[in-house]
Amino acid sequence: MVRSAGHVLDRAVMGSIEFTVTDLQVSLVVVLGHDDCRAVAAASAAVRTGHRPAGARQFLIDQIAPAMPAAGSADHSLEKVTRSHIHRTLATLRHANYLKQAIAARRIDVVGGIYRLESGRVEML
Numbered sequence: 518m519v520r521s522a523g524h525v526l527d528r529a530v531m532g533s534i535e536f537t538v539t540d541l542q543v544s545l546v547v548v549l550g551h552d553d554c555r556a557v558a559a560a561s562a563a564v565r566t567g568h569r570p571a572g573a574r575q576f577l578i579d580q581i582a583p584a585m586p587a588a589g590s591a592d593h594s595l596e597k598v599t600r601s602h603i604h605r606t607l608a609t610l611r612h613a614n615y616l617k618q619a620i621a622a623r624r625i626d627v628v629g630g631i632y633r634l635e636s637g638r639v640e641m642l
Contacts, residue, residue, distance in 0.1 A: 523556030524548055524606055525580040535615050544625050546610060549639065550603045551632040557581055557599050603629040603642060 519533040537543045550557075559574070560581035569575055584602035607629045610616055619625040629642040 522577055523554060523560065523581050523602065524550050525556070525577050526606060526609055527576070527580075531613065534610065535613070538619055538625060539615055542624075546616070546625060546627045548603050548606045548610065548627070548629040549632055550599050550629070552596065552599065552634055554595070554599055557584075557602060558595055561585060561595065561598050599631065600642065603631065 519530050519537075521527065521530050534546060538546065556577055559570075560578045563569060563578045564582050564585045570578065581598075581602055584598050584605050586597065586601075607627060610627050611620060616625065616627060620627065630639045631642065632639050
């Protein structure tokens with residue numbers, strides 16, 4: 518298991534996933550977001566207000582911000598942004614060379630889901 522705020526991919530996360538796929542031969546990679554994600558909410562707020570936090574938190578904002586709806590869109594719901602960010606993360610992983618090869622060989626699958634905090638259930642995307 519590799520965890521990061523807002524399931525943001527950085528070199529350490531990518532390296533950890535690559536290690537598990539290539540060296541440990543895992544057969545499933547799951548990007549698991551959750552409802553009411555404060556990292557996604559903070560990114561949404563930063564984009565809406567234009568306020569850029571100091572320090573390394575800005576990296577998280579920069580990685581999540583592209584999941585925000587286009588300017589002028591009325592739907593900036595946390596649910597929509599979370600789903601969009603999960604799909605973007607999945608696309609990035611699926612295009613990584615080490616995963617692309619394993620997926621093509623049908624040795625692994627890369628899937629996404631949202632963990633529902635209240636019920637404890639996972640909704641697969």
